[in-house]
Amino acid sequence: MDGQLVVSNLTKVYPKVRAVDDLSFTVQPGRVTGFLGPNGSGKTTTLRMMLNLVTPTAGTATIGGVRYADLPRPLDVVGAVLEASSAHKGRTGRNHLRVLCAAGGYPDRRADEVLDLVGLSPAGGRKFRGYSLGMRQRLGIAAAMIGDPKVLILDEPANGLDPEGIKWMREFLRAFASQGRTVFVSSHLLGEMQQLADDVIIIAAGRMVAQGTVSDIIASIAEPGAVRVRTPHVDQLAVELRNYAVTLDYPGENQLIVRGVDAATVGRAALAAKAELHELTTEAPDLEQAFLKLTRDKAAIR
Amino acid sequence: MSSSATLAPATAGPAETGSVPQGRPRLVRAELRKIFTTSTWWLIGLFILISTGLTLLGNILNANQSLRAAEQMRSHPPDFSNLPPGQRPSASEQQAILEDFARRTDIPAIVAEQAANVFTSGQFLGLMLIVILGALVVTNEFTHQTATPTFLTTPRRTRVIVAKLVAAMVLAAGYWLLSTVVSVGFGVLNFSLAGYDIPFASMQVWRPVAMNLLAYTIWAVLGVGFGVLLRNQLGATITAAGLYLIGLPSALVVFGLIHAYLIHSDAVWNFIVAVPGVASLVMVSVEPPTFGPDQTGVPWWVGALVLIAYGVVAGVIGTLITRRRDIS
Numbered sequence: 155m156d157g158q159l160v161v162s163n164l165t166k167v168y169p170k171v172r173a174v175d176d177l178s179f180t181v182q183p184g185r186v187t188g189f190l191g192p193n194g195s196g197k198t199t200t201l202r203m204m205l206n207l208v209t210p211t212a213g214t215a216t217i218g219g220v221r222y223a224d225l226p227r228p229l230d231v232v233g234a235v236l237e238a239s240s241a242h243k244g245r246t247g248r249n250h251l252r253v254l255c256a257a258g259g260y261p262d263r264r265a266d267e268v269l270d271l272v273g274l275s276p277a278g279g280r281k282f283r284g285y286s287l288g289m290r291q292r293l294g295i296a297a298a299m300i301g302d303p304k305v306l307i308l309d310e311p312a313n314g315l316d317p318e319g320i321k322w323m324r325e326f327l328r329a330f331a332s333q334g335r336t337v338f339v340s341s342h343l344l345g346e347m348q349q350l351a352d353d354v355i356i357i358a359a360g361r362m363v364a365q366g367t368v369s370d371i372i373a374s375i376a377e378p379g380a381v382r383v384r385t386p387h388v389d390q391l392a393v394e395l396r397n398y399a400v401t402l403d404y405p406g407e408n409q410l411i412v413r414g415v416d417a418a419t420v421g422r423a424a425l426a427a428k429a430e431l432h433e434l435t436t437e438a439p440d441l442e443q444a445f446l447k448l449t450r451d452k453a454a455i456r
Numbered sequence: 457m458s459s460s461a462t463l464a465p466a467t468a469g470p471a472e473t474g475s476v477p478q479g480r481p482r483l484v485r486a487e488l489r490k491i492f493t494t495s496t497w498w499l500i501g502l503f504i505l506i507s508t509g510l511t512l513l514g515n516i517l518n519a520n521q522s523l524r525a526a527e528q529m530r531s532h533p534p535d536f537s538n539l540p541p542g543q544r545p546s547a548s549e550q551q552a553i554l555e556d557f558a559r560r561t562d563i564p565a566i567v568a569e570q571a572a573n574v575f576t577s578g579q580f581l582g583l584m585l586i587v588i589l590g591a592l593v594v595t596n597e598f599t600h601q602t603a604t605p606t607f608l609t610t611p612r613r614t615r616v617i618v619a620k621l622v623a624a625m626v627l628a629a630g631y632w633l634l635s636t637v638v639s640v641g642f643g644v645l646n647f648s649l650a651g652y653d654i655p656f657a658s659m660q661v662w663r664p665v666a667m668n669l670l671a672y673t674i675w676a677v678l679g680v681g682f683g684v685l686l687r688n689q690l691g692a693t694i695t696a697a698g699l700y701l702i703g704l705p706s707a708l709v710v711f712g713l714i715h716a717y718l719i720h721s722d723a724v725w726n727f728i729v730a731v732p733g734v735a736s737l738v739m740v741s742v743e744p745p746t747f748g749p750d751q752t753g754v755p756w757w758v759g760a761l762v763l764i765a766y767g768v769v770a771g772v773i774g775t776l777i778t779r780r781r782d783i784s
Contacts, residue, residue, distance in 0.1 A: 199784070206611045207604065207783040223611045234608055242494055242600040249493035257486035257609045297605055 156218050157183040157231070157304035157336035159204065164213035166199050166360075173199045175360040176213070181338045181353075183304070186331045188351030188368070189340040192449050196360035197340040198236070201309050205234055217305055229258045233298025234307040238290045238314065240297075241282040247293050248278035254297055268296040272326075288319040295326065305336040312346055324350050344445040348372070358449035381420045383410040384433035394427035395420070408432075483615055487593065487623035496596075497627070500589050501634060507581030508635040515577045516646050519570035523563070523650065530561040567652045569742045572664040574643035576740045578635025579668055583675045583736060586631060587696045590624045590679015594774075595689035603783050617775045621680055628676035632669045640665070660742055663756070667739040670760060674767040675700075678732065681770025684777050703733035729754050735762040 159181035166174040174196040181187045191197050202208040204215040206222040214221065217232055225231050241250040251265035269278045272292040277285065285293065291311060298306060306327065312320050327350060331337045341347050347354055347368065354371050356363040364371055385391055388410055392402055395412060398419065403411035412420050417436045424431050491497050534553050536544050545553065559565075597603040610616050647654050655661060679696055686692040707728050715724045725746070728734050737745060739760050744753025 202782075202784055205608060207607060209780070209782060225611070228611055229609055232608075236604050237601050240601045240604050242490075242596060242602060244494045245490075246493070249489070253486050253489050253493065254605055254609055256489050257483055257606070259482050 159217055159336060159338060161215045162213055164200060164203055164215055165211045166203060166208065167211040173360050177362055179355050179365055181336060183336040184331060184334045185352040186327055186337040186350055188347035188354040189338060190344060190347055190354055191342065191357040193342050195358050198309055201307055201340060229301030229303060231303055232305045232307060233303040235294035235298050235311055236309045238287060238294060241293060243283040244281055246279050246281055247274060250282060251296060254300055258300060260300055264300055268299045271299055272296045287314040288316060291315060306330055308339040310340055312341065363448055380437045381412040381417045382435045382437055383412060383420060384408055385429050385431050387429035390427040391424055391429040394423045483610060483619035484622045487619045491627060496592060500585055501631065503585050504578065504582050504631050504635050508578040508638050511580055512577035512639050512642055515574045519574055520650065522566060522570055526561050526563060526566050533557060564655060567647065568655050568658055568660045571643060571647060571654050571661050572742045575639050575665050576668045577639040579671060579740055582635050583671060584697050584700045586628050586672050586675045587679040587700055588693045589627060590676040591683040591692040591696050593620050593624050594680055594683025595687060595692045598687040599689045607783055613779050614775055617778045621677055621771055624676035624680050625673040628672040629669060632672040636665060664740040664742060667756060667760060671736040671739055671763065674763045677767040678770050681774045684774035700733055703731050707731040707734060726754050729758055729762055732763060732766050735759040
């Protein structure tokens with residue numbers, strides 16, 4: 155069985171809100187797929203419906219063609235990390251995992267193996283109450299890895315993590331996907347996904363907004379970048395650039411911001427104008443701004 | 457915790473699972489493990505020991521008092537010979553008085569009744585702790601958000617709730633054993649020191665002890681039902697314990713009002729067995745307890761049937777709600 159996730163016309167209607175509205179998408183193995191949307195856009199509800207925790211009003215979700223509820227040994231197929239604190243405060247991390255091993259039919263030593271896998275072995279005998287947020291997220295990953303699954307599903311795993319924790323998480327998920335397995339990870343931060351994901355699915359107000367590879371999505375929603383130039387011959391360059399459809403800004407002495415053409419064109423113009431260049435850089439498009447623009451109208455408080 | 461040591465997921469999968477129990481027993485094992493890996497099990501055990509000890513002390517004192525009173529009475533049998541002939545009761549009246557005297561001074565029967573009472577000392581407060589335990593088995597999952605990993609591991613929720621019911625009953629049986637060993641141990645010691653033989657061959661003594669086991673297991677089921685209905689931990693435990701404690705007094709008031717204003721028949725009092733706390737009391741009593749004047753009382757097995765019915769209803773409702781509920 156492969157680890158393809160297929161969501162078809164998934165809908166969840168609560169008495170006062172359509173949390174998820176006719177959502178359809180697929181998630182491919184061997185890639186990291188980001189699930190993006192503002193807070194309250196229905197990401198968590200969608201993930202929970204895929205995992206049989208929340209009953210859909212309509213539609214289906216399958217993992218390798220099978221509904222989660224019908225998987226004979228679900229932990230062998232899917233590992234999920236949905237909350238950072240899904241453990242009893244008075245139970246040790248190792249015992250938390252052993253409870254899950256017992257319930258899932260895995261030997262107890264599997265608990266030690268997954269503790270080791272996430273680097274939590276030294277803290278395995280400590281009670282969950284004393285775990286930092288980073289340790290809690292690692293314990294969640296350890297629990298998800300008990301069955302050595304084909305698919306990992308994570309809900310906002312970077313929330314509250316320090317930079318080192320985020321780096322660890324990113325490397326862990328990339329390594330997992332590079333083994334041909336599926337990673338589906340939700341986030342409300344596009345910037346974070348840009349570093350992690352191959353594909354993204356963007357929703358707002360429970361509906362699909364955009365889906366595709368990260369570069370395609372960025373290309374489609376981002377404004378073309380501005381080109382920043384530093385040169386002692388601002389005037390000569392500006393005259394030459396009038397031959398192109400550009401807008402110019404003068405942020406300071408010996409500086410020029412060019413919009414409408416790429417850096418190569420600016421360089422060619424500088425050569426033609428015999429202007430000496432001290433800097434020529436393309437400013438990255440503001441992803442967060444673009445993402446907000448894309449979801450703004452649909453993401454009102456519901 | 458260094459990040460460099462933990463980059464890649466293991467390529468090796470979990471090993472063969474042949475030696476690991478499969479199916480439902482493993483879920484019961486997981487539920488028991490949940491209890492034994494936190495402080496709940498020994499806290500409940502400690503409270504059961506304390507409450508059993510206190511009730512036991514009272515029941516032993518009460519038993520010794522009853523036996524002393526009976527012995528005293530026995531040394532002064534009714535004597536009609538020194539009454540003037542005109543004031544003597546008739547022969548049939550004398551017969552009745554003598555029979556009553558014999559019953560009230562039947563030391564072996566009193567020993568049996570008091571022994572049953574002493575041996576079930578763990579019931580009153582014990583059942584309250586057991587209903588709390590049952591509620592904790594469920595509410596812990598919501599308080600600590602472990603319902604998510606639990607139902608991810610076992611999406612078939614009926615199995616989870618059945619495992620919880622079985623685990624709660626197994627634990628309840630364990631606590632019953634603890635409480636019974638203490639009660640029977642000290643009880644036997646007390647009666648033998650006082651020179652009484654306990655009729656161990658009599659079902660009169662063992663039936664209440666066995667029924668107390670039934671009461672423990674069913675109150676565990678009722679607790680699980682409470683936990684499912686009220687996911688809030690504090691709410692569920694306080695409600696369950698409170699309803700257990702005020703069950704009998706408030707039932708007495710309600711049935712008293714019914715008897716006084718609605719149905720004047722004394723048979724009304726027999727329906728008080730419908731209150732779970734009363735049903736448990738009826739189950740473990742040698743003589744049917746009575747609450748109103750001239751009430752005949754209902755036999756122990758009616759109490760048992762009533763409690764089993766409550767247990768079945770609580771289990772079924774708990775299962776149905778758990779199956780439908782969104783875990784979010």
